[in-house]
Amino acid sequence: MTLDIESGIRCPKIDMHCHVWLMDGWEQSADQLVASGDMLGITEYWCSSIIQQGILAPFEDVPPHNNTILSAMARHPKRIRGWCFVIPGHFQDAIGEAERCLDAGMIGIKLYNQYRINDPVLHPILELASERRVPILQHAGYPVPEHRASQPLISHGIHFTEASEKYPDAILIHAHIGGGGDWEHTVREMRQASPNVYIDVSGSNLDDGQVEYAVSELGVERVLFGTDGTMAGSVGKVLDADLSEDEREHIFWINAERILAQQGAAPTEPRTY
Amino acid sequence: MLIDVNAWLGTWPFRSLRDNTPDALITRLDRSGIDKAVVSYIEAAFHRHPQSANERLARDVEPHGDRLIPVGTINPLSPHWEDDLASCIDLGMRGIRLFPQYHNYQTDGAESRSVVQACAQCNLPVFIPHRLEDVRQHHWMDPGQSLDLAQLANLIAAVPSATIIIPNARPLARSPLWMREDLRDLNWYFDLSLAEIHYGLHKSTNAMKDLGYLIEEGGAGHILFGTHLPFSYAGPALVKLAILPVDEEMLEDIKYRTATKLLNF
Numbered sequence: 001m002t003l004d005i006e007s008g009i010r011c012p013k014i015d016m017h018c019h020v021w022l023m024d025g026w027e028q029s030a031d032q033l034v035a036s037g038d039m040l041g042i043t044e045y046w047c048s049s050i051i052q053q054g055i056l057a058p059f060e061d062v063p064p065h066n067n068t069i070l071s072a073m074a075r076h077p078k079r080i081r082g083w084c085f086v087i088p089g090h091f092q093d094a095i096g097e098a099e100r101c102l103d104a105g106m107i108g109i110k111l112y113n114q115y116r117i118n119d120p121v122l123h124p125i126l127e128l129a130s131e132r133r134v135p136i137l138q139h140a141g142y143p144v145p146e147h148r149a150s151q152p153l154i155s156h157g158i159h160f161t162e163a164s165e166k167y168p169d170a171i172l173i174h175a176h177i178g179g180g181g182d183w184e185h186t187v188r189e190m191r192q193a194s195p196n197v198y199i200d201v202s203g204s205n206l207d208d209g210q211v212e213y214a215v216s217e218l219g220v221e222r223v224l225f226g227t228d229g230t231m232a233g234s235v236g237k238v239l240d241a242d243l244s245e246d247e248r249e250h251i252f253w254i255n256a257e258r259i260l261a262q263q264g265a266a267p268t269e270p271r272t273y
Numbered sequence: 274m275l276i277d278v279n280a281w282l283g284t285w286p287f288r289s290l291r292d293n294t295p296d297a298l299i300t301r302l303d304r305s306g307i308d309k310a311v312v313s314y315i316e317a318a319f320h321r322h323p324q325s326a327n328e329r330l331a332r333d334v335e336p337h338g339d340r341l342i343p344v345g346t347i348n349p350l351s352p353h354w355e356d357d358l359a360s361c362i363d364l365g366m367r368g369i370r371l372f373p374q375y376h377n378y379q380t381d382g383a384e385s386r387s388v389v390q391a392c393a394q395c396n397l398p399v400f401i402p403h404r405l406e407d408v409r410q411h412h413w414m415d416p417g418q419s420l421d422l423a424q425l426a427n428l429i430a431a432v433p434s435a436t437i438i439i440p441n442a443r444p445l446a447r448s449p450l451w452m453r454e455d456l457r458d459l460n461w462y463f464d465l466s467l468a469e470i471h472y473g474l475h476k477s478t479n480a481m482k483d484l485g486y487l488i489e490e491g492g493a494g495h496i497l498f499g500t501h502l503p504f505s506y507a508g509p510a511l512v513k514l515a516i517l518p519v520d521e522e523m524l525e526d527i528k529y530r531t532a533t534k535l536l537n538f
Contacts, residue, residue: 001304002303002304002305002306003304003305003306003507003508003511005306005508005511005512005515006515008512009512009515009516019474021476023476023477023478024478025477025478028478029478029481032471032472032478032481032482033472035471036471036472039471039516040512040516141409142410143409143410144408144409144410144411144413147408147409180407180409180410181409181410182410183410184288204407204443204467204474205407205409205410206466206467206501206505206506206509207288207407207504207505207506208290208291208292208502208503208504208505208506209291210506228474229469229472229473229474229475230469230473230474231469231470231471231472231473232469232470232471232509232512232513232516233467233469233509233512234509235508235509235512236506236507236508236509236510236511236512236513237506237508237509238508239508239511239512240305240506240507240508240509240511241506241508
């Protein structure tokens, strides 16, 4: 049977891994993101603005990123939802910032590579996320050593598995299977993780078989659709994966909807197709 | 009609690939709605003297001549590579592939220029993949790196009569290749396999639309359809083809008309 790309593009999707950046022109970027999604059937985006490169920035640098996301949510209330970025080493300030943003309508907590997901410094964040039934999305992957050198504390699968042993109810999402690195390695490391540990399909690496591998190792209910800016590429890899239509719908929509439901939320628009 | 200018047969040493035999690839092309595909043997990138891989390619593709278009590989460090080039032409190869990062020579050096010049004289396009695999996951035994698009620009400038196709390039709109305005009317091309169109992961509004900006700036004529099968899914290139902001005439060029001319059908 030939791939039905046109029909697949129209299929509704929730992009649970995307960004609006703290920068001049963020409004234009947010508008372009929404317009891009219009062409691909993406009805809502879960966005963050983050401090990268493992920088342990002072706490004062963090809220402006989250305020940009809150502004983007206000600009596109039916399309953009927010991840609250925090640096867990800010301890009480990080907890306070997460509570501020969640109370303002954000749906989860975003972590980058300042700390690994199994570092004890994250325990208060994991406890807060568990209490409020919100997911944590962390930048992750298993890049080769020369690419790991610039982010020595990047998490990979084994760290999610270890974190989930201590906090089995926490909803933890390993970001971008295609974010660069040995994706088979990091997925294999999550075989023993809690059923509440997920992976998203985003990233610029479009290796054939990637989505099916995640589904075979973790089960289709633990694979989420995200783009991280690789918009058409991420849609295309799910459409081309050797999956049933029901499995594709779980990745594009149903799994994200289930995560929202745990905090009493629902997609911004009902799924119509 | 849809022609894929970026497909492969054979074995990648560091990961199992599906659909990497002629029959399996054709089945995958059928599933993807692709009529013809340009193919080379992956192994040729690792052979010091790739002519035996070229001969095997010609033999294996011959029964599928209506679907698979063979492109031979030349290593300019192999003695008498000119004989291999002549043999490739005799074998019916529609182009030549170079792997500077695997055969260990400069992309814009004398060796590359010699082969590209010879191919230009024979009216053969030269395929130079920007990369084979994402370098962030490369095996320690894999020497492959992404090529420097500035060096590719130098090569294009050095042999302006050549046709050069650069599969797997990304990003493009703000690359040293597109920024060389003196090269914009020359015959160089890239494919849809990796570059994004309408939005990308950039902290600058100036760079967020890669192919989108390139098309707005008049670069659509440099685009070809290519998937990087079976390394990559075909779906990403097919989705991009469906949403490309170009008119019907340009879309037909991208789907097959430009490739047909370049491959001398």
